[in-house]
Amino acid sequence: MENSPDARGAMTSGTEKNTIQDALPHVTGGRRIGWAAVPGEVAAGIERLLGGRVTGAVSQPGGFSEGLAARVRLADGGRAFVKAASSRTAPAVAGFHRREIAISRTLPRTVPAPRLLDAYDDGDWVALVFEDIPGRLPAQPWQPGELEHVLAAVTDLTQALTPSPVDERLLARPRLGGWTTLANTGAGRERLATLSPWAARHLDDLAVLEERGAPALTGRTLLHGDLYPFNIMLRGRRVFVVDWPHAWVGAAHCDLVTLLSGVSLSGLDPQPIAERHPLTRSLAAAQIDAVLAAHSGFLLRTATSAGPRTDHRLVDMMTALGLASLRWLRTRRGRSLLG
Template sequence: MQAPVPEDVDYRLTSARPQWESLPAHVHEAVGRLAGSPVQQASAAVTTGFTGAYAGRVRLRDGREVFVKAAGRTTPHVHGALEQEARVLAALPHGIPAPELVGHGDSEDWRVLLLGAIDGHLPGHPWTPAEVEAAHEACLRFAEAGTPAPATLDVGTMAEDLDDPRIHTTARALAEGTFAPPDGIPGWLLQRGPELAAVSRSASSLTGQSLVHGDLRPDNLLVDRHGSAWIVDWNWVVTGPAWLDLTGLLPLMAWQGLDVDALMARSPLFTGADPEEVDAFLAVIAVYMLSSLDAPPPPGCTAALRQHQHLMARAFLAMLGRRRGWA
């Protein structure tokens, strides 16, 4: 019996995190040591993201507020990601709208990351014109400051990241007509599967000299009280085309009825961009999202990860199908 098709994902309610009080005492001590002041009070853990690792804001005895991420071995994905995020944040060029790196380190088998606290909300519930403009401006600032990518930040390329066995397996099944679409996936996929697979393969040639976030979703953005957007969760950074991050946000905007064609037409990020390359990126992400939809979430991740994956598959397919006349 197939699982029911998930509704749109509320990215504000996707994690299952421990509270500050339940963390080991040595983690509490490590946060105070790294911050330079003991923790006086902790807010409730955030409910965004897809893991069971700790993430939340704390107030220090000296009056400052910091955002704490902490992961033990029960959330192995996050444990490794925190070290990568610290490395990236320490090397990002000035001017990129990213949180301040306050400190990071290990405490026994836990990894701890301290960031400057950002007082903001997640966009996209639903997307408003002001939130779209804020996200667009953040992507423009990122592209300006991150092009060319600094030589001091050793990261891979988007093309390398997309050379993924899961993507290849799903693309092959689509090309051969053996892929079984789950409930809720558009029916035209059965007829257009070979074309989708072919377009997705073109993503192997995606190149660019810009830093790209690589995982820009609504829950990796915060819009502050002044209306500016900040990009968070920096553990998938690679080099690629400057238009790539904004393109990753467009399908969900279009899913909610926004005119993303008008945004693309006026955005400097798409000046000179090859529409076929944009379609190749949309296609390969759609194929990636179609992969392993029925598999259990990775260790330490919540079931909402697969719900997100299902929604992203539908949204990317819808935008790509419209652009190519498939739907």
């Protein structure tokens, strides 16, 4: 018998069971390093950018990148946020940092993102120095008031970033899609069956839906591309969006749907929110479904292909978010995915 959603919108039987505690075990990766682990010559180079000696550093929660992510305090009382990674030990993260440097330098000052103060790159280590935003991550489970502030900020963000102010040559391909890859990979199918038997049975239909929906993702808006609670900072009623290496240009509603796809993990139903939000309330159903298909496909393809050295916290988070996105898509499409 197929699983069915309970009152909180989560699958409650079989291997697709999710609770808030199970779905959100961590919002921070397990491979962060402290300031003391940064090589001395690299730390000295960062201090030259800061204009002073670092006397204190506190590693920050949120996000899954390897390397340093810390608020630092200087001898003269100044503060900044610094993140850094080595190309030798974390090449993908270092590549993301280099891309984020280029993006951050071209974001308009009207965008609610921390300002990049300077950057360090010696060919191996790359570091970004941002203004320090004395804020915090949104509470999880989502609190309705905080969620409403963030949803309003997403609307403002799309207005500020349409048309995109960033040269597309600086950007990566959107991290979307994966059902076709899973459909053509035996091991992927087997792993998917342990996470979502329903998706494994409907894998070919999901691949078709993903392919058909691709044109609906096109647009002129610069999108964050990774809009989850761990990339959002709150300071009173102000909302800041951090970590921009995965930005891409597409349809204005994509970031919103990505964010909403995970709210069921907090016991909230995303559908009524989408029906009233200005970025989605007038859309054809297929436009939202296209994002959900591509988004869930990327997350679950990545989770099922992760090797044994991949941070298990990242895999757990991607699995939870992918299943949540898939559940919303399944609810919206009913029995016929391709109807």
